[in-house]
Amino acid sequence: MLERFFENPLDHGRALQQQIQERIVQAILDGALSPYEPLPATRSFANTLKVSRNTVTLVYERLAEDGYLTPVNRRGYFVNERYVREQLNVRVDDRSAAMFPHAAKPVDFEKRFRISPSRQSNIVKPAWRDYPYPFVYGQVSPDQTSVSRWRDCVRQAGSARNAQAWMGDLIDADDPMLIDQIIRRMLPKRGFRAREDEILITVGAQNAVYLIANLMCGPGTRVGVEEPGYVDARNIFLAHGAEIVPQSVDSNGLKIQEGLNGCALVYVTPGHQAPTNVTLTMQRRLALLEAAEREDFLIVEDDYEHELNYVGPQHPALKSFDRAGRVMHIGSLSKPVFPGLRLGFVIAPPPVIRELRALRRLEYRHPSALDQRSMAIFLADGHFDAHIRRQRDTLSAKWKTILREIERQLQGCGVTMTTGGSALWLRLPEGVDAGVLQKAAMARGVLIESGTVHFVTPPAGRGFIRLGFAAIANEKIAPGIKLLAEVLASVPRRAA
Template identity: 35%
Template sequence: MAISIDTFFLDPDSQGTLQAQIQQMIAQGILAGRYGKGEKLPSSRKLAMHLGISRITVTLAYTELLSNDYLTSRGRSGYFVSQNAPEPPKFAPQVKRTEAVDWSRAIGQKFTGGSAPTKPVDWQKYKYPFIYGQVDKTLFDHANWRLCALQALGARDFSALTADYYDQDDHQLIEFILRHTLPRRGIVARPEEVLITVGAQNALWLTAQILLTQRRTAAIEDPCYHALRDVLTQSRCHLSPIPVDRDGIQPDLIEDGTDVIFTTPSHQCPTSATMPHARRKQLLRRARDLEAIIVEDDYEFEVSFLGAPMPALKSLDEDGRVIYVGSFSKSIFPGLRLGYLVGSEEFIREARALRASVLRHPPGHIQRTTAYFLSLGHYDALVRKISKVYQKRREIMENAIQEYGLEIAGSGVFGGSSFWMRAPENVNTVELKHALKRNDVLIETGHPYFAASAGIMNYYRLAYSSISEELIPEGVKRIAHEIDQLTRH
């Protein structure tokens, strides 16, 4: 690859000669690793024109670098970075800049320090990854996704791919969601009531910004999805954790003065509890009494292999009180980053304005590809395939868990992709996790899901979405063995 001429600048404040400056620029580029060995330099004529200096100055600089073996020349084909040039440092190049800014003062609002745990990016290197929320290569319908992406890249879809939508969405995707996705959840909605988001995380975040202030109270499930708690903590509202039982959040315990209730009725996160019909009606009544808004995160309803899923809480909403959060990232793949919000027009209008301010719109090409993947039926086929495989894995998990004497604290009525597990009280699952990691087993500790003050350390989650079935028994065995070791201390 040729080194671009645009990387060359003269510094008007430089003390040295022009020739020295050019030599320095090139040598620094090589030393910093920006110019690789064998890369071609601009011709002396072009560089001279670009910098507005005489060609002889550039030629002299090149000749000097040639004699230092930074460069070589190959006759008429020009100058190249020499194979004998000094090695760039293995460490990151030191920038001459000295940090003169007091960042502790300059940063007005901090966003680091949330409770969401760091997840292992190298999880694929582990043999027994009981981790949640990553895609299983062997299940994803790569070929059809590629075909849909190709179609969306075609000349006919050019404008969908490239245009600035301002605050709008791809109408094909919106139409599919209205006609096919939402009816499956018992929801009827109009286009003005739907907004596409950069994943469900973005949908929850937008909702929190609009509904909450420092003077408002949000009820969350306890335990609850830690990333949601971080989002709400950042909004500085008052947080009111409501205990979850085997039927999900307990409406009677929601405090007076609550403004917004965040809930996961299909599949409580992380306990996997499914809220029964009567409890749903009770929750809606409680919200009406409180004049509160309910935010329903309907994650993972698709993976329902043990029975038909119940319709969404939103389908029972006669008041316009429920804001519904859906996602394609979970069931297609998490790197897709595509979710949606369904709610009253007044609310969606604000969410659309905030989204436009924060990021304008999710990339058009991603929206259109997903619209094809959905409308050609590949999505349904994928969900069926995943469900079938998960069902098998779940059976094997259940058997292994029973065989090795582990305790299930919660599991989905309709399906899902994980078990919520309880270790004996004196087991600290952070220790357990580290010990297992050394034994090639990845588990997820449960404490980040609980309110910080709770100090509950003996829960963990085992997902079967990324581990192949033949490895499950040995993985569970290793967990049981490690728990056994820890309880003996």
């Protein structure tokens, strides 16, 4: 019976031991192997699979260590009969049908939901790797050097020397090595310092926004957000019952207007405004802090892309000018490196961190301690800084290329000038609908993002698109923009 689990050939691009073990385990779980007959002898099985005998021997030994197999002297390896019995005892049967002969009444879940997040307007990202020209934001092309370095750091973190840092439940604590690295290596580059009791590690920057909203927002809480702005943050505040107060954005960032009056919280992305990528000017930063003290509101600074500046020096964070402790600073550890890793942090006064920590404990206790230690080693060994230098060089070249090609081939579009980041914000020619253009471009293999979703009032965004350039190869930018220009010329215009 084991042979049918090996009808498909092994993939020699993956570890052979792992593949063989996976298939034998699957055969055991499916009940395909009798506990009274030995598994094939290592030599004959190795010949059948065309692998070395040592490979099969190591797999059998490991399965025996894990309790799946039992070695019997001079007879070979047998499926652990006790394990098989345990599996049989937990299998689902049809007894419930005999006990409850009548059909169950269906549950109306809709009436039980307090909110319906699935109905919110969200950014939809298709399988972007399937598109030849992915001008998609929030994804990166792989940096093989950093992948290799990260793999080394994970191995170090998993060693006996570091195992005590992640084997146990941290309850509500964070890895002290990671906290130390953030304090010494990251925050000084953002222009400020913090103590250990002012830092909390989160599952990405967005999770930090959610924790703050959960702590500070309820029905009727007025939250100022940028317009256009980061849609996921807006939806998080809405999910907690907050009243959204849109705040206009121009080429200098958030406008400091009377609309901030009455807000309890103001969410801003001053380093690279989402989605326009403009940088909040120094004059407006100081004006925002003055307004916060005068009108008694708190500021959530989402500095998700702090490191990616290509013109002039790095901008200090808004937090660096905060005298009164009104700014809660959010940063991402994973977005500049591996977005799927999901590690971030929030810097805030000790009373806020204390409550956020207690709230985080209720939700998920703490982010993976193994990932925290791996990131701490990645920072300590200088790999993070080296990655940022390589990424900045790569993205700077792409930024110059895409600006040049937009000017050359999309002359009817108005691009919002930036000093960095990984995307550009474009105003489309009069009458062009971003949603229509997006669908037509996708049909030609060009993936772009409609600006509509970033506005509280969606029709206001019909004339804008966002072009991310971190995931696309530099040499593909020019032909991708050329295709987009052809699509743009072919789509119908709305009547004035």
